[in-house]
Amino acid sequence: MIAPDSFKGSATADAVARHIADGVLAAAPDALLTLLPMADGGEGTLDALLAVWGVPARELVTVDAIGRPHTARYGVSADGRVGVVELAAASGLPDVSDVALQPLHAHTRGTGAVAAAVLDAGVEEVLVCLGGSASTDGGAGLLTGLGARLVAHEPATVPSSTDGELAGRVVPDGGEGLARVVGLDLDGLHPRAREVRWRVAVDVTNPLVGERGAAAVFGPQKGARGSDVAFLDAALVRWADLLERETGVRTHELSGAGAAGGVPAALVAVLGAELEHGATLVAQSIGLPAAVADADLVLTGEGSFDSQSVNGKVADAIGTLAAAAPGRPPVVVLAGQVLLPAQRARAAGVTAAFSIAPGPIDLDELVGRTGSRLAELAASVMSLYLGSVRR
Numbered sequence: 004m005i006a007p008d009s010f011k012g013s014a015t016a017d018a019v020a021r022h023i024a025d026g027v028l029a030a031a032p033d034a035l036l037t038l039l040p041m042a043d044g045g046e047g048t049l050d051a052l053l054a055v056w057g058v059p060a061r062e063l064v065t066v067d068a069i070g071r072p073h074t075a076r077y078g079v080s081a082d083g084r085v086g087v088v089e090l091a092a093a094s095g096l097p098d099v100s101d102v103a104l105q106p107l108h109a110h111t112r113g114t115g116a117v118a119a120a121v122l123d124a125g126v127e128e129v130l131v132c133l134g135g136s137a138s139t140d141g142g143a144g145l146l147t148g149l150g151a152r153l154v155a156h157e158p159a160t161v162p163s164s165t166d167g168e169l170a171g172r173v174v175p176d177g178g179e180g181l182a183r184v185v186g187l188d189l190d191g192l193h194p195r196a197r198e199v200r201w202r203v204a205v206d207v208t209n210p211l212v213g214e215r216g217a218a219a220v221f222g223p224q225k226g227a228r229g230s231d232v233a234f235l236d237a238a239l240v241r242w243a244d245l246l247e248r249e250t251g252v253r254t255h256e257l258s259g260a261g262a263a264g265g266v267p268a269a270l271v272a273v274l275g276a277e278l279e280h281g282a283t284l285v286a287q288s289i290g291l292p293a294a295v296a297d298a299d300l301v302l303t304g305e306g307s308f309d310s311q312s313v314n315g316k317v318a319d320a321i322g323t324l325a326a327a328a329p330g331r332p333p334v335v336v337l338a339g340q341v342l343l344p345a346q347r348a349r350a351a352g353v354t355a356a357f358s359i360a361p362g363p364i365d366l367d368e369l370v371g372r373t374g375s376r377l378a379e380l381a382a383s384v385m386s387l388y389l390g391s392v393r394r
């Protein structure tokens with residue numbers, strides 16, 4: 004079985020799986036292969052699900068994380084029951100990295116528009132895949148995209164400005180808006196938003212606020228510097244307080260609520276969403292547990308096999324499944340770099356991990372040789388495996 008994650012920035016999970024398959028077949032032409040490209044709930048999750056469902060992506064013209072026109076991909080299962088909204092496809096960081104990052108302003112309104120399209124399609128369940136975001140807006144933009152309205156300070160409390168009454172009522176997009184909002188008007192919420200089941204795949208276990216929260220840990224990669232981080236953290240606290248007042252649901256310390264700039268806070272409090280561990284949810288959705296149980300050998304991979312990998316990422320999910328499978332198939336990781344000590348890998352159910360690097364080599368050069376190196380390494384692993392089972 005071949006079930007890799009993507010090599011971030013250089014190869015999709017699907018491409019990695021195909022290169023590994025080429026190598027395995029070179030060494031063992033009769034091997035029966037199951038290819039299940041994986042994802043951890045973040046970027047790439049939509050493609051992993053579409054591949055298994057055998058349906059093409061749908062597209063919606065909406066806005067990116069800084070409000071520019073953007074075409075976002077999303078999915079609806081063949082039976083029309085489940086819709087997939089991948090935040091990274093609508094409000095992702097790579098799509099806005101061509102200009103200076105806007106950590107206070109970036110938002111998730113585009114993801115909300117995609118969620119509304121999925122509801123319009125008539126699904127019963129919406130799977131929201133979180134990770135790879137550009138924003139720290141606590142999901143306020145997503146709610147707005149679904150028709151909710153953020154209510155700002157009354158005009159009297161805001162310094163006078165030329166456009167009078169309206170000025171005080173406009174809530175800016177992004178984390179900066181959270182510092183202004185005093186209420187939530189849900190009258191305009193999409194009529195189906197409360198009829199469906201919301202499941203949220205998160206790529207991290209961080210809480211919403213505090214030193215392990217969304218702003219402190221993931222703000223810097225979105226451009227937040229020094230005082231921005233403190234501002235965004237305080238804005239998220241304020242937002243979570245408001246959500247708690249309006250809904251009775253507390254999300255401040257919730258594990259996973261720090262994913263994608265705090266989007267789970269809004270989804271859990273307002274829509275009763277269930278947070279689930281991304282890699283596990285994807286694994287179940289694509290039938291990975293049964294495939295692992297059936298496999299003689301499991302090959303996985305990712306760009307960097309490090310301590311994060313065994314902290315709830317793809318290799319961890321696969322190692323856990325393999326260790327629980329009756330045949331306990333060996334799990335081999337093929338990675339750009341292997342930084343995790345073998346002992347820790349084995350503790351996570353990974354039998355062995357190898358780097359595709361042929362020796363001391365420049366990263367750009369290695370990236371250029373990813374496909375051929377993956378195939379060569381997979382062929383070697385397969386030969387070793389065959390040699391050991393034939394003895």
Ligand SMILES: Nc1ncnc2c1ncn2[C@@H]1O[C@H](COP(=O)(O)OP(=O)(O)OP(=O)(O)O)[C@@H](O)[C@H]1O
Pocket residue numbers: 008009010011012013014043045206305306307308311316338339340366369370371373
């Ligand atoms: N083709 C490649 N060859 C060698 N190293 C690579 C290649 N692609 C990515 N990497 C290395 O892997 C790193 C990215 O790691 P990885 O793909 O595991 O994603 P990540 O950032 O750990 O996030 P996640 O695990 O959530 O996908 C890159 O910074 C680079 O060092």
Ligand SMILES: O=C(O)[C@H](O)CO
Pocket residue numbers: 045133134135136137206207221261262263264
């Ligand atoms: O989007 C982000 O902030 C990170 O991927 C963590 O979820």
